[in-house]
Amino acid sequence: MSELIVTPAGKPVDLLVRQAHVLDPRAVLDGPADVLVRGGTIAEIGAPGSLAAPGGAETVEGAGRHLVPAFVDPHVHLRTPGQEHKEDLETGTRAAAAGGFCLVVGMPNTDPVVDSAPVLQSLRETALRDARIPVAFMAAITRGLDGTELTEMAELRRHGAVGFTDDGRPVTSAGMLRLALQYQRLCGGVLALHEEDPTLSRDGAMHEGEVSALLGVAGIPSVSESTMIARDAALAGYEDGRVHMQHLSCVASVEAVAAAKAAGVRVTCEASPHHLCLTHEDVRGLDSRMKMNPPLRTERDRQALIDGLRSGVIDCIATDHAPHARDEKEVPFEQAPMGTTGLETAFAAVHTELVLPGVLPLGLVVERMTSGAGLLDLPTPKIEVGAPANLTLVDLAAEWEVGENGYESRSANCCFAGRTLTGKVGLTVAAGAVAFRMRSLEVVRETSSVGHHS
């Protein structure tokens, strides 16, 4: 079987991060320490100020900053192949690195759809060449995402499909999903499900509620999502399949997943930073950057997602990074495509809206922003000696305004544009190589005898 993760060649780094507050709940680290990386591997963790950088290593001053395991996003749209005007593997992974991620999982709703081994193979080869951080890819459950024929899941799996999804669309037919769940016994790989009943969503463009009633925009009721989650959890239980519910948006969905988990169904789920931070009140201005699927819902729904994240019913945070070109989004709300970018703002948004007000502890957020790996049976980034260096250095006090422009992503359709966020990624090390470095991040001293600039 192919490796599930495509790891682009990077220069293994020798790096000392000095006196940062090291936080990794899994490693039970929560305090100032020095972390030394040699040859891309965490070589030593010592008391603050105790480690010296060996020759050739660079030193980064971490005092006043937090060093956390780099984030993992199990749900991004990298738009390659076919929609490179929105994003490509280089710009998408550059955005990921700038957001502190060391691994992202690309969705297959590209053009062509990733529904055959040759398409997957070619995509993985492109990633090896263009990506800035490790990437994994999901393949489609049904050919062309049209819900009628299974893809060659076993062959796709052998060629490195980390899981299967028709994301962007539901598997509308219960019978088709049941076949996929049965076939999963042969090929493995999580089935990641975009849950929505199209007969309930109809031509909806936002949450159905008092704001849609006022705006006269067709609504997507929350039961469109929750009824499908309940249905598919029941199917997964019946077939003992492994499913992952994507982008939960409402109270009833959290309850449906909680009930399924309590019944022993092998189900996990995710929530996005925008559903955790925003509500349909933010759609009042009909800014198309606030249009995504599932839609932003009510404050009560948002609180249920936060509670779910806290309790563990919601296993991880996933951005559903969905870039669209400016001219595609600069149209009336009802005409605009669904989706917001999210990689570059994910941590800062959740930190600003949920950690700073004391709603969620930082450690829990770090845990939920890295746990996506384990859900896909991929190694979880961890700060421990001997582990590959997947590290993110964040300045929790840095305030910045999310701009209209100036993203690493090729697209600028960010729902947080115009907001001031607190918390900024300064350095990302992914699979042992420096993937992102803020220009202003000071390097204390280059102890290298041969001066080098990365």
Add this chain to the structure above:
Amino acid sequence: MRHLLSVEDLDRETIERICDRAASFAEVADREIKKVPALRGRTVLNLFYEASTRTRSSFELAAKRMSADVVNFAASGSSVEKGESLKDTVLTLAAHKPDAIVIRTPWAGAAAMVAGWTNAAIVNAGDGKHEHPTQALLDVHTLRSRMGSLDDLDIWIVGDVLHSRVARSNIQAFQKMGAHVTVAGPPTLIPRGIETMGCTVRHTLDGLGSADVVYALRMQHERMSQSWVPSLREYAAEYQVNGRRLGPRQILMHPGPVNRGVELSGEVVDSPQAVILNQVEAGVVVRMAVLYEVLAGARAEEPAPEPSLA
């Protein structure tokens, strides 16, 4: 007032000012030469993305009675059909430097977007199912002319509220003017959450007798194919405003065009209680007042902001 984008943006004082001015323009229609020079040299562009005869001609007549130059741009048969985006169309037309753009589109919020792309004053002539503010203003004007005031009036809006921009604008305008609004219609055509706009929601016409004003909405035939209601016959049986349901002292309104035999029976359309033609008449004078308001009214007091072309 720089633009007229929604009733939501208006306060009672502004609504009254526009209606008072409309009343002062009313005598122009009775002159032999139906023209005043108030907007001479100004250019008004009608940009219509939806078929509309009444609203467009009402705006055109209003602009011409004020001596403005009028250009009509209909989306069909134009560059729009060749795939030009709304923004490109607006920027192209804005290059002709119109002073006002009257715009109707099938998309909520489009008029407000356009306001950010040009220096022209924007008048929303209907944006999707969101708002139709000049309809609400002319309806308020019609009622004020007839009743003096809307304070404490009990107004029922009957029919397909879900798909109606007229309903959304009128619920707000009538309430701002002091009326109490009830919406009544099939449960499939009353949007969830509409009561948060402050209106009462009913699913039958029981109690219609208490209304001072009955405002019937147009029932569109295409709603049948999507099963919003089982048949026009059943709709008419439950919700048609007819001689049996309409009391002698109640005023009947309708935004037009009427489907006789569906939402209204023929006899009530032709009855003296119906003010439907008064609404049409009010349309021209209210739109004159709106164009005057955005082009010659308070606008001179505010410097025009730089257009956002981002």
